[in-house]
Amino acid sequence: MSQDADARTEGDLTKTGMALKHDRTWDYELDRIVEAVEERDASTVGLQFPEGLKRRGPAVADDLRELLPEDVQVMISGQPCYGACDLDTYMMRRTDVFVHFGHSPMKESEKILYVPLFSNVEVEPIMEESLAELADPDEDPDVGLVTTAQHMNKFDEMRAWLEERGYTVHTRRGDERLTHEGQVLGCNYASADVDADQVLYVGGGKFHPLGLAMEHPEKKVVIADPVNNVVTVADTEKFLKQRYGAVHRAMDAETFGVVFCTKIGQGRWDVAQEIVQNNENAYLITMDEVTPDRLTNFGMDAYVNTGCPRITTDDGPQFKQPMLTPGEYEIAIGERPLDSLSFDTFHGTW
Amino acid sequence: MSQDADARTEGDLTKTGMALKHDRTWDYELDRIVEAVEERDASTVGLQFPEGLKRRGPAVADDLRELLPEDVQVMISGQPCYGACDLDTYMMRRTDVFVHFGHSPMKESEKILYVPLFSNVEVEPIMEESLAELADPDEDPDVGLVTTAQHMNKFDEMRAWLEERGYTVHTRRGDERLTHEGQVLGCNYASADVDADQVLYVGGGKFHPLGLAMEHPEKKVVIADPVNNVVTVADTEKFLKQRYGAVHRAMDAETFGVVFCTKIGQGRWDVAQEIVQNNENAYLITMDEVTPDRLTNFGMDAYVNTGCPRITTDDGPQFKQPMLTPGEYEIAIGERPLDSLSFDTFHGTW
Incomplete structure (x- = not known):
C-alpha cells in the first residue's frame, strides 16, 4: 500500500516511537473496552494515548460513548505519555476501566487494558x-x-x-x-x-x-x-559527540542533582541511591517529567538522570547544565575510563 | 530595612506569590524537622519548595543532613509547586516526614509539616x-x-x-x-x-x-x-480585555476540552462534571500541570480550565485556543450574559 505525503509527515512521531498513518483503519478494540465495562459494571473509563495519538482521543471517546450506557463517564488523560513505562497512575487508580493505547504491555495487570494499535502499513x-x-x-x-x-x-x-x-x-x-x-x-x-x-x-x-x-x-x-x-x-556520530561533550563539561562540576523519576516504569531507585550515598555533593531530586525548566531552578553544576535514558541522549542539549546517564556520571567523576561510554539501557519493569 | 537592587529583582516571583529576599535570615525551622524525624524514627525526609525557593533546596538539605543521623535520606521534590494547593503527593506518600516550605496550611494533616517562611522585610x-x-x-x-x-x-x-x-x-x-x-x-x-x-x-x-x-x-x-x-x-484593564477576547473567540467553538486538574488542592470535579454532562461536544481531560503543549495535542476548539484560576487569567494568552474559566464558558455558550464576567474564585480545600 502506498502512503501519501501528508500521512508520512503526520506520522513521524519521533518522541513516542509511534509512526502512525492517521486514517480510520486503526483498530481501537472498542468491543473489548465495552466488554470490560460490562464485566466490571464500571461507571468510569479512562483513556490514555501516546502524544502522537492524543488528537484521536476525542473521536475515540465519541465512538465509545455511543456504545456505552449513558451514565458511564469517559475521560481522557492529558498527561504526557511516552511509552508503556509511562502509565497515568492517577487515572488508573481512579477509573474502573483504564485503557492504555498504542504500546504493548510492559507488565500485565488487571488494572490495565492495553490496546496495542498495530500499523496497517505494508513492509x-x-x-x-x-x-x-x-x-x-x-x-x-x-x-x-x-x-x-x-x-x-x-x-x-x-x-x-x-x-x-x-x-x-x-x-x-x-x-x-x-x-x-x-x-x-x-x-x-x-x-x-x-x-x-x-x-x-x-x-x-x-x-x-x-x-x-x-x-x-x-x-x-x-x-x-x-x-x-x-x-x-543509523549514524550515531552526532549523538556520541554530544555525549562526550556533556561528560567533559561535567568533569568540572562540584554539585550534582540526581534525578529519580517517579513515573511507574522509569524509576531506578538503587541507581540513584548509590550515587547520592557516595557523593556528599549529590542531591536526590524526585519528579515525573524531567525537563530543563524544572532542573534549572536547583542551580546544580550538573545532573544525572536515572529515569528514561532517551531524555538524556535526545533532549540532553536542551538542558543548560550537563545532563548525564548514570554510566556517564561515573566517567565524569573519574571512576571509569572515558572509553567505557555506552548507551544507558533500562532493564526490568516495576 | 532597605533592600538592595539585586535582592529586589531576584525576589520578584510573580508565579508563586513568593517575593523573597534571598539571604540567610530565613528560618527554615530545621529543629522542628529534626524533632519530627526523631519522633517518628523516620528514615526518609522529603522537602518541597515553591519555584522561587527551589534554588535554596540543596543548602537546606545540607544543613539538615548535618543535624540528622547519617542513615536518614533527604530528598527534594522537583515537581513544580505554586501553592499549598500543590503538594507533591507522590513524595508525601513515600517519605516518613514531608516538609512543605513557604505556604501556610490549606489543610492540617499529620502527613505534612508546613514551614511558612515569614519575610523579614519592614512594612x-x-x-x-x-x-x-x-x-x-x-x-x-x-x-x-x-x-x-x-x-x-x-x-x-x-x-x-x-x-x-x-x-x-x-x-x-x-x-x-x-x-x-x-x-x-x-x-x-x-x-x-x-x-x-x-x-x-x-x-x-x-x-x-x-x-x-x-x-x-x-x-x-x-x-x-x-x-x-x-x-x-491595581489595574485590571489588560486582564479584562484578554478575558473578553477569549470569551468572544470561544463563542464559535464547537468542541470543548474540559480540564480537571489532578493536583490535590486544584480539583473541581463537580464543576467539570456539570459541563461535560450537559454538552456532548465537551470532553473531560485530566492532568496535573495545565500547559499549552499538553492541550494543543487534543485539537479542541476551546478549553475550560476547572483547575487553578490563575492559569486561565495569567497564562491564558499563551494557549493557542481560547482558555476559559467555568463562568466564562457559560457566557461563551450563551447561558449567561457577557456582563456577568467575573474572576474565577476557588473555594474549599480537598
Whole structure:
C-alpha cells in the first residue's frame, strides 16, 4: 500500500516511537473496552494515548460513548505519555476501566487494558529496498531482525521474507521489559543482542534504531522505514559527540542533582541511591517529567538522570547544565575510563 | 530595612506569590524537622519548595543532613509547586516526614509539616508611602487590609499602624481555604469581602492584588509592595480585555476540552462534571500541570480550565485556543450574559 505525503509527515512521531498513518483503519478494540465495562459494571473509563495519538482521543471517546450506557463517564488523560513505562497512575487508580493505547504491555495487570494499535502499513516494499544496504546473503547470511510494537503484527512476515532471500534471521525476545520476540523499546535493545553483525530495523522513525546503534556500536543497523518510505543506515556520530561533550563539561562540576523519576516504569531507585550515598555533593531530586525548566531552578553544576535514558541522549542539549546517564556520571567523576561510554539501557519493569 | 537592587529583582516571583529576599535570615525551622524525624524514627525526609525557593533546596538539605543521623535520606521534590494547593503527593506518600516550605496550611494533616517562611522585610516605610493613594481617614476611614502568607507575621503591626493614623481597619479570615485573618491566595480573596471601598494590600508582587481587583472590581486596591519598594494601584484593564477576547473567540467553538486538574488542592470535579454532562461536544481531560503543549495535542476548539484560576487569567494568552474559566464558558455558550464576567474564585480545600 502506498502512503501519501501528508500521512508520512503526520506520522513521524519521533518522541513516542509511534509512526502512525492517521486514517480510520486503526483498530481501537472498542468491543473489548465495552466488554470490560460490562464485566466490571464500571461507571468510569479512562483513556490514555501516546502524544502522537492524543488528537484521536476525542473521536475515540465519541465512538465509545455511543456504545456505552449513558451514565458511564469517559475521560481522557492529558498527561504526557511516552511509552508503556509511562502509565497515568492517577487515572488508573481512579477509573474502573483504564485503557492504555498504542504500546504493548510492559507488565500485565488487571488494572490495565492495553490496546496495542498495530500499523496497517505494508513492509515488503521497503524491505526490498533495504537489500541494497544489507550484505549479500552469500557473503554474510546472518541478520538480526527487530521492530516496534506497532509493526509486531508483521513480524513473522518480515522473518519469512528475509529467509526466502537466503538470510539466516536471528531474533530473541530480550528481557522482561519487552513483550515480544524481536521487539525494541527506546530504552532497551536486548532483542538485538544476537549473533549477527548487521541488524535490520523495520519500523517508523529513527528514534529506535539510533538507540539500537548506540547500544550495539559494533553492528551495522539498517533502517527500513515503511512509514516515511526510506532506507538509511543509523549514524550515531552526532549523538556520541554530544555525549562526550556533556561528560567533559561535567568533569568540572562540584554539585550534582540526581534525578529519580517517579513515573511507574522509569524509576531506578538503587541507581540513584548509590550515587547520592557516595557523593556528599549529590542531591536526590524526585519528579515525573524531567525537563530543563524544572532542573534549572536547583542551580546544580550538573545532573544525572536515572529515569528514561532517551531524555538524556535526545533532549540532553536542551538542558543548560550537563545532563548525564548514570554510566556517564561515573566517567565524569573519574571512576571509569572515558572509553567505557555506552548507551544507558533500562532493564526490568516495576 | 532597605533592600538592595539585586535582592529586589531576584525576589520578584510573580508565579508563586513568593517575593523573597534571598539571604540567610530565613528560618527554615530545621529543629522542628529534626524533632519530627526523631519522633517518628523516620528514615526518609522529603522537602518541597515553591519555584522561587527551589534554588535554596540543596543548602537546606545540607544543613539538615548535618543535624540528622547519617542513615536518614533527604530528598527534594522537583515537581513544580505554586501553592499549598500543590503538594507533591507522590513524595508525601513515600517519605516518613514531608516538609512543605513557604505556604501556610490549606489543610492540617499529620502527613505534612508546613514551614511558612515569614519575610523579614519592614512594612512601615512602604505603608507610609501608600497613604498618598488611600483616601484621607477624615473623608473615608474604612480600609480593608490583606496580605500574603509570608507577611502574616507583620499583620497586627500593619493593622495597628493604620489605626494609629485614624483608619477603621476591616479584616476577615475568608473561607476555609485561607489559614489566617487577612490572608489572600492567588485564587481566593474572600478575606477582602469587607465593608470598605478601598483595600490595602501589603506584600510582594502584583500577582495577588491583581486577582483581588478582578474579584472585587468595585474596590480600589492599593498595593504597598515592601519587597520591590513601590506603591501602585491595581489595574485590571489588560486582564479584562484578554478575558473578553477569549470569551468572544470561544463563542464559535464547537468542541470543548474540559480540564480537571489532578493536583490535590486544584480539583473541581463537580464543576467539570456539570459541563461535560450537559454538552456532548465537551470532553473531560485530566492532568496535573495545565500547559499549552499538553492541550494543543487534543485539537479542541476551546478549553475550560476547572483547575487553578490563575492559569486561565495569567497564562491564558499563551494557549493557542481560547482558555476559559467555568463562568466564562457559560457566557461563551450563551447561558449567561457577557456582563456577568467575573474572576474565577476557588473555594474549599480537598
